[in-house]
Structure formats: structure tokens, C-alpha cells
Amino acid sequence: MIIVIIKIQKYTLVSNMAAQIQSHDxxxxxxxxxxxxxxxxxxxxxxxxxxxxSEGYELRLREIGIFVGAPVLCVNQPPMQxxxxxxxxxxxxxxxxDLADKVVLN
Amino acid sequence: MSSILVIGKPNSGKSLLFNRLTGVNQKxxxxxxxxxxxKSATFRRHRLIDLPGTYSLQAITPDERIxxxxxxxxxxxxxxxxxxxxxxxxxxxxxxxFGLQAQRxxxxxxxxxxxALNMMDDLSRVGETVDVEGLQxxxxxxxxxxxxxxxxxxxxxxxxxxxxxxxxxxxxxEPGAGDGSDYLERSHDLHKRFGPDVxxxxxxxxxLDSFFLSGTFGGLAFVLVMLLLFQSIFTWxxxxxxxxxxxxxxxxxxxxxxxxxxxxxxxxxxxxFGGVGSFLVFVPQxxxxxxxxxxxxxxxxxxxxxxxxxxxxxxxxxxxxSFVPYLxxxxxxxxxxxxxxTIPSTKRRLLTIITIPLMSxxxxxPVYSLLILVLVPADKLLGGVIDLRGxxxxxxxxxxxxxxxxxxxxxxxxxxxxxxxxPFLLELPPYRLPALKPLLSRALNAGKTFITKAGHVxxxxxxxxxxxxxxxxxxxxxxxxxxxxMGKWIEPIFAPIDLDWRYGVAILASFAARxxxxxxxxxxxxxxxxxxxxxxxxxxxxxxxxxxESGAALLVFYVIALQCGAxxxxxxxxxxxxxxxxxTFVGYSLLAYSMAVLTYVIM
Numbered sequence: 001m002i003i004v005i006i007k008i009q010k011y012t013l014v015s016n017m018a019a020q021i022q023s024h025d026x027x028x029x030x031x032x033x034x035x036x037x038x039x040x041x042x043x044x045x046x047x048x049x050x051x052x053x054s055e056g057y058e059l060r061l062r063e064i065g066i067f068v069g070a071p072v073l074c075v076n077q078p079p080m081q082x083x084x085x086x087x088x089x090x091x092x093x094x095x096x097x098d099l100a101d102k103v104v105l106n
Numbered sequence: 107m108s109s110i111l112v113i114g115k116p117n118s119g120k121s122l123l124f125n126r127l128t129g130v131n132q133k134x135x136x137x138x139x140x141x142x143x144x145k146s147a148t149f150r151r152h153r154l155i156d157l158p159g160t161y162s163l164q165a166i167t168p169d170e171r172i173x174x175x176x177x178x179x180x181x182x183x184x185x186x187x188x189x190x191x192x193x194x195x196x197x198x199x200x201x202x203x204f205g206l207q208a209q210r211x212x213x214x215x216x217x218x219x220x221x222a223l224n225m226m227d228d229l230s231r232v233g234e235t236v237d238v239e240g241l242q243x244x245x246x247x248x249x250x251x252x253x254x255x256x257x258x259x260x261x262x263x264x265x266x267x268x269x270x271x272x273x274x275x276x277x278x279x280e281p282g283a284g285d286g287s288d289y290l291e292r293s294h295d296l297h298k299r300f301g302p303d304v305x306x307x308x309x310x311x312x313x314l315d316s317f318f319l320s321g322t323f324g325g326l327a328f329v330l331v332m333l334l335l336f337q338s339i340f341t342w343x344x345x346x347x348x349x350x351x352x353x354x355x356x357x358x359x360x361x362x363x364x365x366x367x368x369x370x371x372x373x374x375x376x377x378x379f380g381g382v383g384s385f386l387v388f389v390p391q392x393x394x395x396x397x398x399x400x401x402x403x404x405x406x407x408x409x410x411x412x413x414x415x416x417x418x419x420x421x422x423x424x425x426x427x428s429f430v431p432y433l434x435x436x437x438x439x440x441x442x443x444x445x446x447x448t449i450p451s452t453k454r455r456l457l458t459i460i461t462i463p464l465m466s467x468x469x470x471x472p473v474y475s476l477l478i479l480v481l482v483p484a485d486k487l488l489g490g491v492i493d494l495r496g497x498x499x500x501x502x503x504x505x506x507x508x509x510x511x512x513x514x515x516x517x518x519x520x521x522x523x524x525x526x527x528x529p530f531l532l533e534l535p536p537y538r539l540p541a542l543k544p545l546l547s548r549a550l551n552a553g554k555t556f557i558t559k560a561g562h563v564x565x566x567x568x569x570x571x572x573x574x575x576x577x578x579x580x581x582x583x584x585x586x587x588x589x590x591x592m593g594k595w596i597e598p599i600f601a602p603i604d605l606d607w608r609y610g611v612a613i614l615a616s617f618a619a620r621x622x623x624x625x626x627x628x629x630x631x632x633x634x635x636x637x638x639x640x641x642x643x644x645x646x647x648x649x650x651x652x653x654x655e656s657g658a659a660l661l662v663f664y665v666i667a668l669q670c671g672a673x674x675x676x677x678x679x680x681x682x683x684x685x686x687x688x689x690t691f692v693g694y695s696l697l698a699y700s701m702a703v704l705t706y707v708i709m
Contacts, residue, residue: 056164056166057166057529057531059162059164060161060162060164060166061531062290063161063162063164063203063290064161064200064203064533065199067290075312075315076312076315076316076319076320077321078319078320078321078324078414079320079321079324079325079414080325080414080417080418081417082319082413082414082417082426083413083416083426083530083532085315085319085413085534087312089200089294089297090196090197090198090199090200090301090304090307090308091197091199091200091533092308092315092533092534093531093532093534094409094413094530094531094532094533094534095529095530095531096416096426096529096531098529098530099529099530099531
């Protein structure tokens with residue numbers, strides 16, 4: 001029951017993010033999207049939007065290669081909910097859940 | 107003297123280049139954020155200034171702010187006559203993001219700038235390269251390919267820097283069209299046209315990460331690495347320590363035989379050999395510890411360890427970024443607290459700085475080693491694989507870590523409650539094979555620094571202790587000496603853990619420097635007539651009858667107590683407050699005493 005509630009909450013959160021993105025000029029989504037934190041090891045995706053993030057971190061993510069349309073690859077999923085590892089352009093970066101959950105993917 | 111700024115993204119080899127060109131020996135490591143302050147030194151009649159690395163002119167951490175502020179300040183005021191921007195050829199696009207921003211600022215200020223494309227040896231090892239000519243033309247700036255590790259291209263780069271100062275017009279370019287805000291697109295384009303194949307470069311790194319960050323082996327590998335670190339301090343250092351102890355004992359015996367009985371002989375044997383000599387025995391351990399930490403730092407493993415620790419450290423209000431400062435704290439708390447500048451969150455940085463003194467620094471090594479030698483037998487476990495003394499050593503370090511996490515968790519919950527909005531973002535550097543020579547050099551320097559910095563304090567206090575313990579009645583009358591009389595005043599403080607006044611004097615003296623504990627005990631035992639075993643302080647203490655309960659209590663006291671004035675001074679500078687260091691000192695002293703008494707009672 002608890003697992004179902006959590007899943008519903010997550011679906012609602014991602015749907016809200018999708019609703020925000022739909023108002024963005026250059027991105028249109030028709031279905032709930034997942035975030036970087038949802039990626040599994042070896043999975044490729046494209047960035048759709050950066051949401052609910054401070055200006056400083058949004059710029060920093062863009063500077064390391066996470067921007068709308070950028071490809072990302074999840075290269076590692078360390079144990080115990082540790083920050084995940086992603087290949088972004090020519091670099092390899094680790095992002096924790098707080099940050100990865102704010103990068104919505106196509 | 108003209109100044110040249112060395113800038114670039116973190117982990118691009120700025121500090122190693124700085125060391126190579128200037129001949130100084132500042133710390134380098136394979137972890138982004140090692141350099142956290144501005145360093146300068148002379149190079150060919152110029153002043154070379156090494157700034158902390160930054161990914162962008164939009165700084166988000168204190169060390170980045172230092173670099174960006176200094177960069178803008180010096181370029182705008184024409185304080186520097188040239189700028190050298192380091193580019194990591196294995197991370198060309200990321201390097202160019204900052205490089206292009208810096209180039210724009212220099213062009214607008216009319217300051218010459220050139221680029222150095224570093225780590226070309228790493229590229230050639232995987233069969234890749236950079237089109238240096240093409241990149242140079244596209245950047246419209248002088249670009250030199252080098253390898254600071256292999257010392258390739260450094261002479262030519264040095265000549266270029268000389269040229270940049272003498273003929274700046276050759277290096278100054280007009281800013282291009284546009285406002286320079288297209289640096290992200292430009293860096294991507296330049297990398298695509300002139301840069302190496304990323305896949306080939308990252309292949310080995312990803313293979314190794316699939317092991318070191320895996321669910322099954324990652325955590326196990328981390329525990330084994332930490333266990334190896336602490337075991338090696340005992341097992342590898344023991345033959346060297348025995349050698350030093352034997353040499354000091356032999357020298358003391360020769361001097362004792364050559365001199366006539368009297369005050370001079372007593373001073374040399376008891377104060378110099380007994381006091382200062384006792385502390386010198388532990389220098390090999392400092393060197394082994396520095397060597398192993400340097401090995402971990404240079405390999406690139408530390409970033410992976412930071413990731414594995416992040417969740418556990420977060421529960422205590424810290425961050426995975428706290429791991430490297432904590433590890434540095436095993437050598438010395440001072441650079442460790444400065445290393446915390448790489449932590450973007452104010453709250454987590456503050457908690458890290460406050461709890462770093464609980465990491466067992468190298469100054470505690472002589473105390474731990476002495477007491478472990480006295481209390482713990484030289485047994486082997488698991489078929490001879492694990493040394494019992496090494497295991498106890500590990501347990502003491504572990505106790506310090508647990509204490510740090512608990513203190514941080516409590517402060518985070520009840521005292522420092524600001525909301526934290528800085529997430530965890532860390533670049534993983536490539537794995538690199540550490541070079542032996544710099545590691546050995548660093549270990550030797552650590553031993554030298556340990557002797558010279560602590561040596562003065564230890565010598566001064568040893569002399570004072572000897573004088574107070576020798577007079578007025580001469581050798582063998584420690585109990586009725588000035589020191590004995592003063593010591594008995596304070597004896598009640600340590601009576602709850604059944605330590606007599608000699609240990610009380612040694613503990614109080616060690617608030618000047620922890621290593622003084624060993625030297626002070628050595629001097630007092632020497633005065634007291636233990637000269638059949640001149641260099642064997644552990645044997646003397648054991649024969650004197652220090653109990654297991656008292657010894658354990660003493661160990662717990664030293665794990666927790668903050669006994670370093672320099673640490674408090676740096677804490678004050680890093681935090682910008684005097685109240686917190688004072689409160690930390692008082693808090694840890696009371697906690698150390700309470701836990702020592704509790705340990706004694708429980709045992």
C-alpha cells in the first residue's frame with residue numbers, strides 16, 4: 001500500500017514537471033517523463049528540461065554539458081542510493097538524487 | 107617582477123606545472139579541488155601565481171570564488187602581465203568552457219593569454235590526439251601541447267611564457283564579434299573539430315568504475331582499502347621504527363659510556379635521547395601514512411570513495427565531499443580544514459571543519475603507538491594476515507570517525523539548522539598510476555616537517571620538564587622534584603582513571619603539541635633512573651605497571667581531545683568566528699575527559 005502511495009506521489013510530481021515543461025517554448029511533452037535519477041546503468045537519454053533549480057546550479061549544469069537536447073548516459077549505479085554516475089559529453093560526473101531528480105528527460 | 111597567472115579547470119595539472127617550473131613542492135593530487143588557496147613562486151625572474159581550479163567564472167564554491175575574484179581583480183588592474191590557461195586534453199570540451207570565458211575577459215582587458223594543452227601522454231597512450239595547430243588557429247591564441255607528468259614540452263612552454271612577457275603584443279588579440287556568451291556552443295564545436303574520441307579515453311575508466319562502484323565489490327573494496335591504510339602504518343613502519351629506536355639507543359649508550367657522570371650527561375641522556383629521541387622513533391609512521399594517502403590521492407580513487415560515502419555522511423549532516431578533507435585530517439587537520447573549501451554547502455562545510463579535529467592526525471600517532479605497544483601483545487590473527495596491534499590502530503581511527511559523525515549529526519539536528527540547498531556534484535577524474543618519486547618525496551617532506559615543526563616545541567618543553575624534574579635533588583628523585591610537587595597538585599584531576607601525576611603532567615604538556623606526551627614521559631622515566639632501557643620507553647611504561655583500563659582511558663582521551671593551537675587558529679580563519687573554535691575546544695576537552703572516565707569504569 002505504502003509502495004503504491006509513493007509511486008502515485010512520484011507520478012504526480014513528474015506529471016507536474018511535465019506540465020511545467022509543456023509551457024516552455026522549445027519543449028513539448030505529452031506523457032510524464034522520467035528524470036536522470038530514474039536512469040539505470042547503461043541507459044541513454046536526452047535532457048528535456050531543468051526544473052526547480054537555483055540559477056547558479058542551472059548554469060553550472062549547462063556548463064558541464066547538461067542542457068536541453070544534450071545526451072546523457074548513466075554509467076554507474078553505486079549501491080545504497082549513492083549518487084549515480086553519468087557520462088556527459090567528454091566528462092564523467094556524479095550527481096546525487098537532489099540534483100538528478102531536477103533534470104527531466106525525454 | 108612581472109606576474110603570470112596560471113588558471114584552468116580543476117585537475118588540469120596547474121599545480122604540477124607550477125611545481126615543475128618553479129621548483130617548489132606544493133601538493134598535487136588526482137582529485138578536483140586539491141588547490142584551495144593562491145600560491146606564488148619565482149620562475150625565470152617572473153612571479154608565477156597558481157589559482158584554485160574553477161569550471162566557470164560563475165563560482166559556486168569558496169575555492170572557486172577565491173580564484174574568480176583574484177582573476178578579475180588582477181586582470182582588471184593590470185597586475186599580471188600574462189595569463190596561462192591550462193586545458194586538459196582528455197577533457198577538452200569541459201576545459202574550453204572555462205578557457206573561452208577567461209580568454210574573453212583577457213581580450214577585453216588587453217592582457218595576453220596563451221593555452222597549454224596538458225596530459226597529451228594520456229591521449230597518446232590510448233592512440234588519440236588533438237589537432238593542436240587547428241585548435242590554435244580556431245582559438246586565435248598560442249597553444250602549446252605538454253605533459254607535466256612526463257615533463258614534455260615544458261622548456262618550450264617556459265620560453266613561450268618568457269616571450270609573452272617580453273613581447274605581449276604577439277599574444278594580445280582583439281575580442282571577436284558577439285558578447286562571448288556562446289562559449290558553450292563554441293567549446294562543443296571546437297572539441298568536435300579538433301578534440302579526441304571520448305569513448306577511447308573513457309573506456310578504461312568505465313571498466314575500473316564498474317568494479318570500484320559496483321554494488322557487490324565497491325563497498326568491499328572501500329573497506330579493504332581503508333583497512334590496508336591502517337594496517338600498513340603498523341606493519342610497514344615497524345622495521346623502520348625498530349631501526350630508529352635501535353640507532354637512538356646505541357647513540358645514547360655510546361654517549362653514556364663516553365661521558366662522566368654528572369648533570370651534563372643526565373641532560374643529554376634523559377632530555378635529549380630520552381625525551382626528544384622517544385618522539386623521533388615514530389617519524390617512520392608519519393612517512394608511511396603520508397605515502398599511502400598520497401597513493402590514494404594520485405590514483406583517482408578518492409572521488410569514487412567520496413561517492414560511496416556520500417549517503418552515510420549525509421545522514422550525519424555532511425557530504426561525500428567531506429571525505430577528502432576527513433582523509434587529509436589523518437595527516438594534519440590544518441590542510442584538511444582548508445580542503446573543506448571545495449564543499450559548496452555552507453552548513454556542511456562548517457560541520458566538516460568542526461569535526462575534522464576528531465580525525466586522528468599524525469600528531470596522535472606517537473601516543474597511540476606507545477600505548478598500543480604497552481597494552482597490546484604482538485599477536486597475529488586470521489592465520490597471520492592481520493596484526494592485532496594494527497587492528498587496534500584501525501579501531502582507534504574508527505572511533506574518531508564515529509565520534510565525528512555523531513557530533514556532526516547532533517550539531518546538524520540541534521545547533522546548526524540552516525536549510526541546505528547545495529547538492530552533490532563531483533567530476534570523476536581518470537584513474538592514473540601514481541609516480542613513485544613524487545610520493546617518496548612527499549613522504550620524506552612530511553617526516554621533515556613533522557620533525558621541524560613539532561621538534562622545536564618538543565625540545566623546549568622537554569628541557570623545561572627535565573629542569574623541573576631534575577632539581578633540586580638530582581636524578582632518581584623525581585617524586586620530590588619541583589615537577590613532582592607541581593604534578594601532585596594536579597593528580598586529583600586524573601585520579602578517576604588511576605593515572606599518577608606523571609601522566610597528568612604529560613597530558614597537560616601535550617596541550618601544546620600532542621607529540622609532547624611521548625617526549626615528556628620519556629624525560630620523566632629517564633630522570634627516574636630507567637636508563638638500562640634508554641630508548642625503550644614502551645618497555646619502561648610497561649614495567650611501571652600502566653593498567654589496561656587506564657591505558658584504554660588514556661587512548662580514548664587522545665582520540666577526542668583537541669590539543670593543537672594551530673588547528674584552532676586555522677578553524678577561526680576558515681569559519682570567520684572565534685566563538686566556534688573556543689566552544690569546540692572546551693566541548694571536546696570535556697567530552698574527552700568524560701569518555702575517558704566512562705571507559706575506565708566500563709573496563
